[in-house]
Amino acid sequence: MTRPRIVTARRAVLLGAAAAALPRLALAQSSPAEVVERFHALLIELMRDARRLGPRGRFDRLRPAMDTAFDLPAMARIAVGPPWSRMTPEQQRAISQSFAEWSVATYANRFNGFSGESFTTVGASTLQNGDQLVRTSLNRVNDAPVTLSYLMRRAQDGTWRIVDVYLTGTISELASRRSEFATVLAQGGPDQLAAELRRRAAGLLQG
Template identity: 60%
Template sequence: MLRTGTALSFLMHRRLLPGLLAALMMAPGTVRAQVQPTQVVEKLHGALLDVMREASRVGTRGRFERLRPVMESSFDLAAMTRIAVGPGWTSVPSDTQADLSRAFSDWSIATYASRFNGFAGESFTTEGESTLRNGDRMVRTLLNRPGQDPVRLGYLLRQRGGQWCIVDVYLSGSISELASRRADFASILSDGGAGRLIGELRRRTAELLRS
């Protein structure tokens, strides 16, 4: 027979156990390991290869719809919008910021849907991952193209809410995609501000999806 103190302790453990298990299951990183930067990039690559294989059947808009969920989870598109706009972002009203982020996100996804428009035996190779001084991660990869030189792609990832997300892509290992976009956006912003840029991004998106 259990003694009184032991019995009470036993009952308390039985009552607390379900809550403890639930808390452990909900606690990020306790039961499920955090998705690492290389895994984020390789998931994106898998989705790109999938739409490339189905490219002619689903068309540009079909590729756009298939890529949207994986790109929204793999990229920090809101942060990329702020970086591409530059210092002028803080002077943009909050509701216009939201419209600009949506326009930038749609254009970014449409750009990928347009670029990856067929399959000829391509594959991706992950070469390695390194930690930068500020804690960001760089994942180095190759896009292998049969009969052609591979394309070197570097993905810069940063944590957002405890999750690793892509915030820039480097072509040939050194050419920042966001730096190119900032240079492109600067003249548009100087001519007509955020409203002009939103309209231009929407126009570009519509043009890409018509192809």
């Protein structure tokens, strides 16, 4: 069990600078909680500079960080579910790419300002299959905190990556997407799903 740790604006700058200097070996040795904390540090920096950056600038800052912290191809596969195995490799790549763009655009749109927020790492636990669950809290100055839990899994390169996010600690983001994706797939197949995700990403970045 990890001790509660808070990512404030000042600590975010220090963590962000350290993350930029880390070689791949250090990333492979990072704990699940450290992976989440570095991502949270970037989010705090991003929120503080959100207006200057604008949606596209936030997207460009987030993309490499999310490629490192998240296993976006695995998340796309999980969100699609069983139909994934019936798709061609080209269709899988198209959906993975558009899912990644949409995911980054969603964060760029969501974290669009700073009002004194901070993140607290509450704890981490190992699941029966070897995955880890990192529990955190988004602390808001004039509102109740938001519980965010990250499901972490080792990728093929040995690094811990986020493969799902549980809002309020219990609601799987990918599970909630699966029914949406199933509807689009039923209507127009994999090509339509890829196109729909690209359309959503473009819409989020227009602001």
